[in-house]
Amino acid sequence: MNTVNTPTSLIDLHIHLPGTVRATTLADLAAKNGVELPLPAEELYTRINSSPTEEEQGRGPWFPLLRVYELISQSLRDRDDFSRTVFEALEDAKNNSDVAYAELAFSPSEHIKAGVAYPEMVAGIEEGFARARTELGVDGRALAAVNREDTAEVAVDMVRTVAQHPSDAIPGIGLDFYELGGMPEKFVDAFRLAGEAGLKRTAHAGEHAPTAQTVETALDVLGCDRIDHGYQILRDPRIVERCAEAGVLFNVAFTTSRRSLIQWRRESIAGMVEAGLRVTINSDDPALFPTTLKREMEIADEVLGERRAWLVNNSVDATFLDTDAKKALRAKVLS
Numbered sequence: 449m450n451t452v453n454t455p456t457s458l459i460d461l462h463i464h465l466p467g468t469v470r471a472t473t474l475a476d477l478a479a480k481n482g483v484e485l486p487l488p489a490e491e492l493y494t495r496i497n498s499s500p501t502e503e504e505q506g507r508g509p510w511f512p513l514l515r516v517y518e519l520i521s522q523s524l525r526d527r528d529d530f531s532r533t534v535f536e537a538l539e540d541a542k543n544n545s546d547v548a549y550a551e552l553a554f555s556p557s558e559h560i561k562a563g564v565a566y567p568e569m570v571a572g573i574e575e576g577f578a579r580a581r582t583e584l585g586v587d588g589r590a591l592a593a594v595n596r597e598d599t600a601e602v603a604v605d606m607v608r609t610v611a612q613h614p615s616d617a618i619p620g621i622g623l624d625f626y627e628l629g630g631m632p633e634k635f636v637d638a639f640r641l642a643g644e645a646g647l648k649r650t651a652h653a654g655e656h657a658p659t660a661q662t663v664e665t666a667l668d669v670l671g672c673d674r675i676d677h678g679y680q681i682l683r684d685p686r687i688v689e690r691c692a693e694a695g696v697l698f699n700v701a702f703t704t705s706r707r708s709l710i711q712w713r714r715e716s717i718a719g720m721v722e723a724g725l726r727v728t729i730n731s732d733d734p735a736l737f738p739t740t741l742k743r744e745m746e747i748a749d750e751v752l753g754e755r756r757a758w759l760v761n762n763s764v765d766a767t768f769l770d771t772d773a774k775k776a777l778r779a780k781v782l783s
């Protein structure tokens with residue numbers, strides 16, 4: 449499909465900060481901040497499985513991804529914790545997958561619940577990115593994600609807080625956690641506020657809810673600039689067609705919290721590309737799932753054929769960088 453240059457490095461746009469925290473770092477931070485883990489961190493990570501099969505259930509205990517995600521979030525308490533985890537996320541992304549640029553989602557409301565002031569998070573995140581730029585030559589941004597299991601009011605408060613503390617390190621917001629826990633319509637006010645504040649917008653949609661409608665709602669009602677996941681869009685050819693025509697970008701990932709590849713995910717991503725949709729390949733939670741962006745790209749080679757230049761070019765377009773920064777990034781990763 450694409451004969452232009454092979455990418456020299458990769459971009460990861462769907463990656464959750466708690467999902468990058470090394471087990472050794474979680475052990476340190478939980479001990480430092482008095483968070484009790486149900487198992488030692490290394491062991492806990494091997495026991496993440498959001499929907500164990502009947503056969504797996506006998507080999508429990510298993511912990512749902514989002515439960516572990518909450519424990520990790522609660523373990524980040526001060527500026528140093530944010531700085532360290534942001535830096536280590538980019539260090540691992542570079543060392544494991546040669547990532548040149550990443551956008552890390554974090555959940556301010558989870559940290560606010562644990563008593564962390566938002567400006568403290570921002571200061572740590574800015575410091576982590578600055579260190580990564582200087583020491584690793586890797587660039588990054590963070591996205592403040594609404595936890596869709598929160599109320600609409602909590603989401604509005606969170607976005608207001610983000611808007612009151614603008615930072616070049618945090619150009620946008622997201623919407624994550626379990627999709628059926630909060631349909632996109634619920635967050636119309638929070639997303640409108642973000643748009644008014646000049647923040648870019650993305651949302652997990654078409655992941656768990658068995659309908660294409662959430663993708664359309666995320667675009668039309670929430671004003672999203674891109675979509676995370678989106679597999680269920682294939683249920684409605686009309687929505688597929690309008691997204692293909694408009695060149696909507698979908699940040700997809702092959703590996704899930706079931707610790708394994710689910711065949712339908714592969715088939716869905718292949719189907720999306722066949723239908724003319726633009727996708728980018730991402731790692732989601734590389735410290736918690738047995739994957740890396742490098743591995744996800746290898747799966748993409750198998751499933752989609754060799755089209756890395758197209759995929760990475762899509763990633764550049766999907767970033768929340770301004771036009772000049774996109775141009776510089778494109779020159780860096782596709783030179």
Ligand SMILES: [Zn+2]
Nearest residue numbers: 462624652732
């Ligand atoms: Zn995700």
